[in-house]
Amino acid sequence: MAVDNGGARVVAARAPIDRIGVAVLRELVETIVSGTIPQGGGFPPEAVLAQEFGVSRTVIRESMKRLQEKGMVTVAQGRGTHVNPMSSWNLLDPLVLAALIGHDDDLGILDDLSVVRGALESVMAGAVATSADEQVVARLRASLDAMRAVIDDSAAFREADVKFHQTVMELSDNLLAENVARVLFERALESTRYHGVDPERAFELTMQEHERVVDAIAAGDRQAARQAMEEHILGSWERRRFPTQKRS
Structure with missing residues (x-):
C-alpha cells in the first residue's frame, strides 16, 4: 500500500x-x-x-x-x-484458476477459457496484421519453420507451438491482452485435461491453421487474421477435447 x-x-x-x-x-x-x-x-x-x-x-x-x-x-x-x-473471485489469479481447472469435471471452465483465449489472441493477430512489415512476417515464418522441423517430435512440436502463439502476442504490442492470454494459456497447459487426446494428423492440421494466420498477417488482412486465429484456437480445442457432457 x-x-x-x-x-x-x-x-x-x-x-x-x-x-x-x-x-x-x-x-x-x-x-x-x-x-x-x-x-x-x-x-x-x-x-x-x-x-x-x-x-x-x-x-x-x-x-x-x-x-x-x-x-x-x-x-x-x-x-x-x-x-x-x-x-x-479473481479468476485470473494463478492459484484460483489452477484449482478451477483441476476440478473442471465437465470441462466447462476450459471451454470458457478457450473462448476467451480465442477472442484475445484473435484481436492480437489482427493488430499484428495492421502493422506487419517484412521483418515481422519473416519472424513468424521462422516460427512456422521451427514447428515444421520438429513435427515428428510431439514434445518439441508442442513447445514450438506455444512459442508461435507467444510470438504473435508479443508482436501485437497489446500488453494487457498479452498478459491475460498468457495467464490463461499457462494455467491451461498445466492440465492434462487441456491437452486432451490428439486426433489423427493433429500436428498437420495445426500447421495448416498457423499458416493461414501468418498468410493473413502477411497480406495485411486484419479480419482474416482474426478469424484464422480464433478458428484455430477453438477448432484445436474441440478436436482434442475429452468426450464429456457439455454444458448447455
Whole structure:
C-alpha cells in the first residue's frame, strides 16, 4: 500500500508468507473451489483451522487475508469468514484458476477459457496484421519453420507451438491482452485435461491453421487474421477435447 511520508511515496511491505503458508493457502483455495465449504458457507474459527493444519493462528490469519485479496472470502469481525459467490473471485489469479481447472469435471471452465483465449489472441493477430512489415512476417515464418522441423517430435512440436502463439502476442504490442492470454494459456497447459487426446494428423492440421494466420498477417488482412486465429484456437480445442457432457 502506498502512503504519503512528507511528500514522498512509500510502499508498505506486505507480510511475507512462507512455504508452509503457501501450502495452507493452496489447500484453502482447493477447499473453496471443490465446494467442501460452499459459496455462502463459513470457515471454522482460526483456532480450529490452526489445529487442523498444524500451524499457528498467524499463518491462518495471513492465509485468510490472501483469500480475501483474491475475492474468495469476506472476513467480518465477530461474524467469522464466509465464502463469497464465485462472481467475486479473481479468476485470473494463478492459484484460483489452477484449482478451477483441476476440478473442471465437465470441462466447462476450459471451454470458457478457450473462448476467451480465442477472442484475445484473435484481436492480437489482427493488430499484428495492421502493422506487419517484412521483418515481422519473416519472424513468424521462422516460427512456422521451427514447428515444421520438429513435427515428428510431439514434445518439441508442442513447445514450438506455444512459442508461435507467444510470438504473435508479443508482436501485437497489446500488453494487457498479452498478459491475460498468457495467464490463461499457462494455467491451461498445466492440465492434462487441456491437452486432451490428439486426433489423427493433429500436428498437420495445426500447421495448416498457423499458416493461414501468418498468410493473413502477411497480406495485411486484419479480419482474416482474426478469424484464422480464433478458428484455430477453438477448432484445436474441440478436436482434442475429452468426450464429456457439455454444458448447455
